[in-house]
Amino acid sequence: MIELEDFHEDILGKSMRGLSIGKNEMAERLGVQKSDIERILQGGADLKLIQSMACQLNLDATKLLIAAAKEWVPAPININGLKQFNHPFGSMLVNAFVTWCDETKKAWIFDTGAMADPITGFLESNNLQVDAIFLTHTHRDHIACLSDLMQKTNNPSVYVHELEFLEGYNPITEGFLHQCGSLSLQALHTHGHSVGGTTYKINGPGKQVAIVGDAVFAGSMGGGMVSYEDALRTNREKIMTLPDETILCPGHGPMTTVREEKAYNPFFPEF
Numbered sequence: 001m002i003e004l005e006d007f008h009e010d011i012l013g014k015s016m017r018g019l020s021i022g023k024n025e026m027a028e029r030l031g032v033q034k035s036d037i038e039r040i041l042q043g044g045a046d047l048k049l050i051q052s053m054a055c056q057l058n059l060d061a062t063k064l065l066i067a068a069a070k071e072w073v074p075a076p077i078n079i080n081g082l083k084q085f086n087h088p089f090g091s092m093l094v095n096a097f098v099t100w101c102d103e104t105k106k107a108w109i110f111d112t113g114a115m116a117d118p119i120t121g122f123l124e125s126n127n128l129q130v131d132a133i134f135l136t137h138t139h140r141d142h143i144a145c146l147s148d149l150m151q152k153t154n155n156p157s158v159y160v161h162e163l164e165f166l167e168g169y170n171p172i173t174e175g176f177l178h179q180c181g182s183l184s185l186q187a188l189h190t191h192g193h194s195v196g197g198t199t200y201k202i203n204g205p206g207k208q209v210a211i212v213g214d215a216v217f218a219g220s221m222g223g224g225m226v227s228y229e230d231a232l233r234t235n236r237e238k239i240m241t242l243p244d245e246t247i248l249c250p251g252h253g254p255m256t257t258v259r260e261e262k263a264y265n266p267f268f269p270e271f
């Protein structure tokens, strides 16, 4: 079981940074000491204070308390035609995904993770040939073994949003479509975490799947490294509007569904 990427302290930290609310300001607003806020941001579990901080940050307090109590993990997802790879990269873990068409034996790879061999080993043992590699964004952990993976998979086409263009790769924009055998895909520009952040909505492997990169994590999100406001807005407009049963494949942590995120993600208090 892959562990959740974020708990309440990460969620509060991302939200405070996103809204430019520092520890001093938060302490002042709530009439507590800066050290009280620091304790929470280091994982402290003062439930009343967590609840008050959630209200200041437009986070869902009930869902945040569930995160603090570590009471929820998404139900395991196991469908034919979709495989998650979870590789160490420095002190963290990063995901890559493979999806494939059973009839044509053509596969797509989404991000690379940090190690090509587990992916190429899986492709070989399942007799799959790579049609294309799609990148959700170009933060280092997501493209760590790109050239190695390309070399070992016969140099397939690599697609990336034009705002994160890499020399020699195919630039795409919102609405880009691609098809291969029974698989079809549409690109959605879910920026905010990164400038060219892209979600790939896929039809084919049994259910609808969306490879979301760091736009959304199970119970959290990657954070607005470029724009917190844009990250929240593009998630709301393009990911949280997908059908509830859509499987979400994040760049870190376990897979989840739109339904579970509506119920447990504190960044979306409207659900």
Ligand SMILES: [Fe+2]
Pocket (backbone or CB within 6 Å): 137, 139, 193, 194, 214, 222, 251
């Ligand atoms: Fe990222």
